[in-house]
Amino acid sequence: MEQFIQQCVNALQWGSFYALIALGYTLVYGVLRLINFAHGDIFMVGAYIAFFVSTFFLLPDGLFGFSRELTLALTLPLTVVLTSLVGVTLERIAYRPLRRKGVHRLYVVITALMCGLILENGNLALLGASRKTLPDLIDKHIYTFGSIAVTNLKLWVIFAAFMVFIILHAIVTRTRIGMAMRAVSWDEFALPLMGVPLDKVIVFTFILGSGIAGLGGLLFAMSYPVLEPYMGAMTGWKAFIAAVVGGIGDIRGAFVGGFLLAMVEIMVAAFLPSTFRDLFAFSILLLILWQRPTGIFGLPTTTKI
Amino acid sequence: MLTVTNLYARYGKIEAVHGISFHVEEGEIVTLIGANGAGKSTTLKALMRLPPPEAPVVSGGEILFAGQSLLRIEPHVVVDKYKMTLVPEGRHIFGNLTVMENLQLAAWTRPKHTFSGSLERIFSLFPRLAERARQRSDTLSGGEQQMLAVGRALMADCSVLLLDEPSMGLAPLLMLEMFRTLKQLNAEGLTLIIVEQNAKLALEVADRGYVLDTGEIVAEGAARELMQHPRIREAYLGG
Numbered sequence: 001m002e003q004f005i006q007q008c009v010n011a012l013q014w015g016s017f018y019a020l021i022a023l024g025y026t027l028v029y030g031v032l033r034l035i036n037f038a039h040g041d042i043f044m045v046g047a048y049i050a051f052f053v054s055t056f057f058l059l060p061d062g063l064f065g066f067s068r069e070l071t072l073a074l075t076l077p078l079t080v081v082l083t084s085l086v087g088v089t090l091e092r093i094a095y096r097p098l099r100r101k102g103v104h105r106l107y108v109v110i111t112a113l114m115c116g117l118i119l120e121n122g123n124l125a126l127l128g129a130s131r132k133t134l135p136d137l138i139d140k141h142i143y144t145f146g147s148i149a150v151t152n153l154k155l156w157v158i159f160a161a162f163m164v165f166i167i168l169h170a171i172v173t174r175t176r177i178g179m180a181m182r183a184v185s186w187d188e189f190a191l192p193l194m195g196v197p198l199d200k201v202i203v204f205t206f207i208l209g210s211g212i213a214g215l216g217g218l219l220f221a222m223s224y225p226v227l228e229p230y231m232g233a234m235t236g237w238k239a240f241i242a243a244v245v246g247g248i249g250d251i252r253g254a255f256v257g258g259f260l261l262a263m264v265e266i267m268v269a270a271f272l273p274s275t276f277r278d279l280f281a282f283s284i285l286l287l288i289l290w291q292r293p294t295g296i297f298g299l300p301t302t303t304k305i
Numbered sequence: 306m307l308t309v310t311n312l313y314a315r316y317g318k319i320e321a322v323h324g325i326s327f328h329v330e331e332g333e334i335v336t337l338i339g340a341n342g343a344g345k346s347t348t349l350k351a352l353m354r355l356p357p358p359e360a361p362v363v364s365g366g367e368i369l370f371a372g373q374s375l376l377r378i379e380p381h382v383v384v385d386k387y388k389m390t391l392v393p394e395g396r397h398i399f400g401n402l403t404v405m406e407n408l409q410l411a412a413w414t415r416p417k418h419t420f421s422g423s424l425e426r427i428f429s430l431f432p433r434l435a436e437r438a439r440q441r442s443d444t445l446s447g448g449e450q451q452m453l454a455v456g457r458a459l460m461a462d463c464s465v466l467l468l469d470e471p472s473m474g475l476a477p478l479l480m481l482e483m484f485r486t487l488k489q490l491n492a493e494g495l496t497l498i499i500v501e502q503n504a505k506l507a508l509e510v511a512d513r514g515y516v517l518d519t520g521e522i523v524a525e526g527a528a529r530e531l532m533q534h535p536r537i538r539e540a541y542l543g544g
Contacts (some may be wrong), residue, residue, distance in 0.1 A: 176410075179410050182402060186401045187397050189359050191385060191397075192380035192384065193355075193383065194390075194414075194461055195390070195413045196410065196413045198381065
């Protein structure tokens with residue numbers, strides 16, 4: 001039983017990363033009906049930005065020699081802002097020109113795939129194949145309850161994922177720009193007729209999605225400090241699948257899907273050889289999609305004639 | 306107020322409008338009539354500067370609004386600055402939003418303090434919308450959706466309204482009611498450009514009309530005269 005609870009805690013932390021990435025996938029898909037396949041790599045870029053920002057500030061090698069607390073306090077907002085700028089830049093130079101020409105979405109999706117590869121290989125070319133290690137930014141505490149052990153970092157990760165979800169949900173359901181985002185997802189054509197600037201709504205969506213991926217990158221790098229250019233690829237794919245299983249376009253779906261995938265992965269790994277993990281995890285997800293092709297929260301869309 | 310000269314519009318390689326010219330003065334009701342595929346909706350979407358693929362690309366000619374060219378203007382700016390908007394064919398309401406949210410969103414460019422006043426006005430024109438304010442708008446009937454589409458356009462605080470097939474899908478009584486409302490709005494100073502397949506109804510409320518046929522204007526004049534024109538009677542008014 002205690003082992004089960006321990007695994008659940010691990011799954012919550014692991015799922016937090018999937019959820020944070022899946023939220024970005026689902027936001028962009030929800031608004032633009034675009035599967036932004038570069039999103040996993042934006043998560044990777046976020047982790048690298050966290051690395052550079054923190055080593056830039058931190059004692060003893062950093063330029064400023066700040067304390068760890070201060071470094072983290074600066075790294076967190078800077079990572080989020082800089083990563084969201086990367087996302088906005090992609091939208092600006094890659095997706096928007098295609099959108100302007102009114103091309104079919106398939107071409108934009110392929111462009112997104114290419115952008116992801118460019119980010120991965122750009123990183124490889126610039127920084128070489130050497131792996132970077134994020135310095136420790138917080139003191140690790142381990143809390144034990146019986147035989148269950150939780151680090152403070154794990155709790156922070158889980159807390160951050162839930163906070164992001166709550167705030168994002170409030171933005172989408174309660175604010176004017178959130179209303180515009182929901183409106184675009186239903187009918188992009190009609191939005192400008194309300195005097196709403198479509199491009200601004202789209203840029204805002206990319207800021208949110210990429211900023212959250214940046215936060216995910218920072219937390220991931222703090223939890224598993226070794227960074228490499230392809231770290232976003234597999235995690236990104238999995239988070240995308242999590243978003244689809246949850247019901248892509250719905251932020252509750254991305255959140256639940258992220259945790260569901262982590263739970264399945266960790267439970268499979270706990271009771272079966274670890275080489276079976278992905279095979280079983282994705283087979284189970286396939287079964288879920290079989291029953292609900294539009295995902296857990298996804299509804300088949302209907303149009304009124 | 307609005308002057309279109311020698312307008313050419315195309316979807317990809319297919320030209321849908323071949324050099325049409327017309328003008329609309331402030332306070333008028335002008336109607337564009339014609340059969341399916343005549344280029345009526347294309348013209349409205351071009352006026353609104355909506356982007357492809359749903360809307361055409363203007364490949365020639367000029368659109369002047371109060372003397373200023375709209376050709377390089379984005380659609381949301383046409384609404385915000387030039388105060389012209391479109392009630393599109395097929396309504397295009399935001400079905401995942403409530404009736405109230407649809408109206409709130411349409412008030413994007415409107416000063417905040419004027420919202421409740423115009424909400425009251427819209428609800429008095431279309432009482433059904435008030436009843437259904439908290440309902441998801443895709444649960445509305447077709448007629449109610451059309452009311453919402455017009456109400457939304459009024460909320461956008463515009464002085465020129467383009468209406469694409471406002472009678473489509475409406476029961477005959479509702480259709481008459483809708484046109485009576487439009488006439489009333491016009492009496493209050495709104496300029497209307499109405500595209501209609503129901504040419505008889507459109508010509509009855511309009512001041513002037515243009516008849517489009519396969520992307521060209523084949524007749525124009527006062528609505529009363531067009532209604533008397535034997536060839537138009539035969540082709541568009543059912544004899």
